[in-house]
Amino acid sequence: MLTRRHFLSGTGAGLFLSGYPVHGFTKNAIKGRIVVVLLEGGMDGLLAVPPIGDDNLFKQRRALVASNPLKLNPLFGIHPNFKNFSSMLLNDEASIIHATSFPYVGRSHFEGQNVLQGGMLTPFSIKTGWLGRAMDIAKTxxxxxxxxxxLIIRGANDLDxxxxxxxxxxxxxxxxxxxLIxxxxxNNAAKVIGKLTKNSMKMGVVSQARDPLSLAAEAGRAMREKDGPRVAVVKxxxxxxxxxxxxDTGHHPELFTLVDRTFGKLKSELKEEWKNTIVLTMTEFGxxxxxxxxxxxxxxxxxxxxLAGGLINRSSVVANWPGLSNKDLYEKRDLYATIDYRSICAACLEAAFGLDHDVISERVFLDKTIPRTYGHIFG
Amino acid sequence: MSDNKHKWARKVGFGFGPNELLPTDVESWNNSQLTSNFKSVGMAKRYSDVEIWPQEYNFSFEDRLRRAGEYNEGKKEIENSKKLTSVEKKKRVRTLRDQTDVALFDVYKFWNSAIYGDDMVKQRLTHFWTNHFTVGGGGRRNYIIGDFIYRVIYGNLNASFDELLYKVTTHVGMLDYLDNAESVGERSESARWARRNGKTQGLNDNLARELLELHSVSPERMYTEDDIRNSAKILAGWGANTDSVIRKFYRERRRDNPAIGSLGKFIYEPYFKDRAEPGRKIVLDNKFRSGKKSLRQLTDMLANDDFTARHLSKKLAIHFIGESVNQSEIDFIYNVWKDSKGNLEEIHKEVLNVTARSKERKFLWPSTWMFQAIRFSGSSFLPGFEDGNASFYKAVPSKLNYEPKKILEELGNSFWESRQPDGYSERKDDWVSTEHFDRRIKVASRIYSFQPDRQGEEIAELLDFSDNTKIAIDKASNMRDKFIVALCSPDFMEV
Amino acid sequence: MDTFLDKLIKLILIVFINTYFFASSSNADTSVLCLQKFLKKTVFVPGSLDGVWGDKTENSINSLLDQAGMLKPNQNISAQDAKEVCNLLHSSKRDELLESGKFKVFRIEID
Structure with a gap:
């Protein structure tokens, strides 16, 4: 089987160096859809997906372990509020990445969100987002x-x-x-107003709801259309x-329910396009x-x-589990991140847009050292 | 810039409306803007005259807590009633809320000051500092945000920065918003009691982190996690969450006379010794002993740090001049900061001087843009505070009165909304999107519905718009559309 | 009675047989070591690099190959397969295996 990487090193690399946009290697329009669900504020990963097989879990956070997690395998469970997501796990259309983060350890919300969305390791060093740059290459x-x-989608040519x-x-x-306005x-302002003008001329009734779930439904509906957007960002x-x-109950668990229902809504609105979709959550730190x-x-x-979506091949938990004893923690307080989440974003871009990993690491993340995780999730 | 007084007034204020006299001398106007005492003003009914803002709508901290307590207790009584239907209960709770609401009046004052107040430069500076020291809205905190804006921020615009920093850090709103009310020293009495009773209490470093990162020295100072942790130890013991302050106040005032006493100290300097962390702390190589005074020492140390001067000079410059401000412009402000030892009056004067010399264009916040649009055009868009019977303890206000509050939210620029501690962005890109433009255009249309004295073409003349924009205004087919094109052009959105 | 030639033939036979077995077991060690060195570049740790086929080595190499999709169902790699696996690790599949071995994939095992 000719992998895309080998193909690129023969001809694509030449195209790349000369500055030509490198699409997927077919003439068809991009079929894959990506939805990024931005979880703002820092999601507690250990509460969402407790490593029940790790003895130290109870030693270190006795009062913060759900009493009835669904057991996924000997090491990991999942909070019972993730009902839709758990069904997706059973159907090979979801996966979990654990002990992961962008390589940012500053613990600041606003720096963290900037790193997460901009895709650079130094906060405030770039004015576009990783997804926007990828969309620009793939022309979606x-x-x-x-x-x-x-910020995450700035840099793309066609935004709404x-x-x-x-x-x-x-x-x-x-x-x-x-x-006239x-x-x-x-520049950008003119383009944006042009888009607004085009939208205003569309017929039909538009939903007026603004809660995350309704917005996700609207996103799914829009992405289902043949010439609709291929990317949506929900906060x-x-x-x-x-x-x-x-x-078991409380604020974070309620948010888990909301995230879970968001996954469910996206699937139900995308309908036949769910098989071409990947949804991924992102949060600035644990x-x-x-x-x-x-x-x-x-x-x-x-x-x-x-992660959820029809593009996923087999459900799994991907983790290089660092452990929870004091000596395994980052600065004796935090779960270590042993998987660079940029590699997951890169895999999603590869799966949905057909972009080559080398192109993604060099032109989207400007970092050639990002490992390839495509095979672990979509292979 | 200074040859066009209209442009200048927009640059540092909200512009001069059709009925306002232009100052003869800009320099002395600048000076009086910063040093005079002003009274708040407002308009009771649309199309009536501007008058002094009614004293009954200037709520003291105690007033605010009293009203919040009445709402809390009243709501409980209504909901526990066995005689009322649920529909009736909802109606009564809404009425109670409208009768005890404070935030709505604060929002009205905010609007009236921007549109009718003489102190436009101080208003702009207040907006800047309120944003810099963001206290997110939501819940009971909305009762006290007005106090934060007017007593603490506006009230200290001419003080020294160290005074402002301390007052901000010890305000109940800030202590509640950044969870310091939950923070307890691990070796405090309170924590030891908790441990003996099987509970956990400990430090919460949220406020400490933002105090260093956002409010004063910034990450450039290269402070460590230990510095943050030790700052948290100094902060521990300060603050009670707003709800418990309200409850305590409500109980106490039933016993005492509402004119406070010991409760006053509790509100204005809420320090609880049993939650404080004993022992010495070191922050950025400075030693602090235990006790209440250590917080003032900490905030003074941070206020006087060189990095604070650099950080905030840059922020001030960006706010008034724009994103592409250059380092030499920032340095002018920084030098005055250092020479005056953080005297805000001197610093603000220099900000105006540097802004006057700059050729940059600044993309305005939506709220600033909107206030300028209303003021400059002379539109009577803002409802009077008596319109729809919004007065104290009278009938329920009409739906119309919530519009000012809602419009700020729709523009994504309200100080009464929950948001991140780093506040509203100064970057143009963050305010350019299809939805943002949708809002501006709709608001511009609303403003036109209330009979502006200055129409689109006159606005373009007075503010010296580009030929390209003037042509577009000319092509618009009716007066409303001309007005909208003028207000939504870059000539008006930027200054 | 053994002639000198008989003794010589016996000696040669003994040396030959010993050498053969010694060489074989040294081959086995090298292959195991080869696997262990490769495994060390992945998250499937082999234990110590001692050339000895133990439980850790067996579990790790099986996990790696299974995760990379190179094991048939119910197939289990054991010591005698070491040489063949070592060849695989130096074939065109090497990059794929290294890539797969960077991260551990835990299957979902809900009943």
């Missing part, structure tokens, strides 16, 4: 389900937002007027549970292994990534 369109255009307004007695003016602007905020994080003084946890390092 994207949609952010938020008021602003998040969806977050319905609630301003009474107001309607957009005619498309002629919108074009556009004519006063340059789920409020994971920063410094106090009262919850265990949380401390031990509980803090307020029945919560503080900012940490390693966490989990949840």
């Amino acid at each position: 369109a994207g949609k952010a389900m938020s008021l602003e255009t998040p 937002n969806f977050y319905p307004a609630r301003i009474k007695h107001s309607r957009l003016p005619s498309s002629e007027t919108l074009r 556009q004519s006063t602007h340059l 789920i905020p409020q994971f920063d549970d410094h106090s009262e994080i919850g265990t 949380r401390t292994v031990k509980e803090n003084g307020s029945a919560g946890t503080d900012h940490g390092y390693g966490s989990v990534g949840l």
Whole structure:
């Protein structure tokens, strides 16, 4: 079987060096869809996917282990609130990555989100996002389900937002007027207004709901269309549970339910396109292994990534488990990240867009050392 | 820049409306903007005259807690009632909320000051510092955000930075927002009691981290995790979460006279010795002894650190001049910061000086843009605070009155919304999206519905718009559309 | 009585047989060592690099090959396969195996 990598080293590399855009190696439009679910605030991976086979789990965070996790294999369980996701695990359309993070250890939300979205190891060093750069190479369109255009997709050529307004007695003016407004602007602003104008001329009833689940449904619906966007970004905020994080019930577990239902909604709206889709969660860091003084946890390092979609070949938990005894922890407090999550993002780009791993590591992440995890998830 | 007074007023304020007199001399206007005392103003009913903002809508901290307590207790009573239907209960709770609401008045004051107040430069500086020291909204905190904005931020615009930093760090809102109210020293009495009773209590380093990272020295200072941890130890014992402050206040005032006493100290300097961490701490090579005074010593040390001056000079420069500000412009402000030892009045004066010399264009925050649009055009978009009967303890206000609060949320720029501690962005890219433009265009249309005195073409003339934009305005087929094109052009969105 | 030639033939036979067996077992050691050295570059740790086929080595090499999709169902690699596996590790499959061996994949085993 001729792997894409070998093909690239013969001809693609030449194309690459001369600056030509390197698409997938067929003339067809990109079929794969990617949905990034941004979990803002730092998700507690050990609460979501407890390593029940590790004796130290109970020693280190006795009060923060769910009483009835679903056992996945001898080492890992999953919080019972992940009902849809667990079904997907049984159907070989989901996978879990554990003890993973972008290589950022600063524990700051706003630096962490910038690293996660920008894809660079130094915060605030780049104005585009990793997904945006990949979309630019693959020439796909994207949609952010938020008021602003998040950094993660900046750099793409064809971007749109969806977050319905609630301003009474107001309607957009005619498309002629919108074009006049556009004519006063340059560059990105002009392009954005052009997109707004195009959207405003579409017929049909549009959903007005703004909660993450409804936005995810709208994203799924839009991505199902033949000439719809291939990328969507959905945000789920409020994971920063410094106090009262919850265990079986409580704030974090409620968020797990929301994430779980988001997966379910995306699958049900994407319908026949689910088989071409990969959904992945991203969070800026995990949380401390031990509980803090307020029945919560503080900012940490390693966490989990949840992946789902028909592009996945066989369900699994991918982890180089670092252990939870004090000497195994990062700075004696956090779960270590032994898998660079950029490699997971790269694998998803490879699976959905057909981009070669070398192209992704060099032109999307600007780092040739990122390992290839495609075979572990999609192979 | 200074030859066009209209442009200047937009650069550092909210612009001069059609009924405002232009100052004869910009320099002395700048000076009086920074040094005069101003009274808050507002408009009682649309199309009436501007008057002094009613004293009854200036809520003291105690007033705020009283109203919050009344809401809490009243809501409980209603919900426990056996006689009311659930529909009736909901209606009464909504009425109670409207009767005890404070945030809505704060929002009205915020709008009125921006549109009708003389102190436009101080308002802009208040917006800047409120954003720098973000206290996210939500829940009971919305009752006290107005206190934070007016008493702490606005009230210290001419003080020294170390005073501002201490007052911000010890405000109940900040202590609650960044979870310091939950933070307890591991060797404190409280933690020892908890351990004896099978509970866990300990340090929470959220506020300590943001104090160093965002509010003062910034990561450039290369502080360590130990520095953060030790700062958290110094901060432990400060703050009670807003809900418990409200409850305690409500109980106490039933016994005492509401004019406080010991409770006052509790609100304004909420320090609880039994939660404090004993012993010495070292932060950035400075030693601190245990006790209440150590926090002031810590914030003073941070306020006077060179990196704080550098960090904040840069932020001020970016806010008024724009993203592409150059280092020499920042240095001017930094030098005044150092020479004046952090005197904010001097620093703000230099910010105005440097801004006046700059040729850069700044992409305005949506809220700033909107206030300028209303003020400059003379539109009566803002409802009066008496419109729809929003007065104290009268009937339920009409739905119309929530619009100012909602519009700020729709623009993604409200100070009463929950958000991340790093606040609203200064980068143009963060405010350019299809939805953002959708909002601006719709808001511009709403503003037009309330009879602006200045139409699109006049705005373009007075503000010296580009020929390209003037042509686009000219091509628009009716007055409303001309107005919208003018306000949504880069000429107006930037300054 | 043995002639000198008989003694010589016996000596040669003894040396030959000893050498043969010695060489074989040295081949076995080298192959096992070859596997262990390769495994050390992966997350499937072999224990010590001693050329001795133990449980750790067996578990690790089986896990690696299984994860890389190179084992037939119910197939189990044991000591006698060492040489053949060593050849595999130096074949065109080497890169694929190294890539797969960087991360551990735990299957879902819900009933």
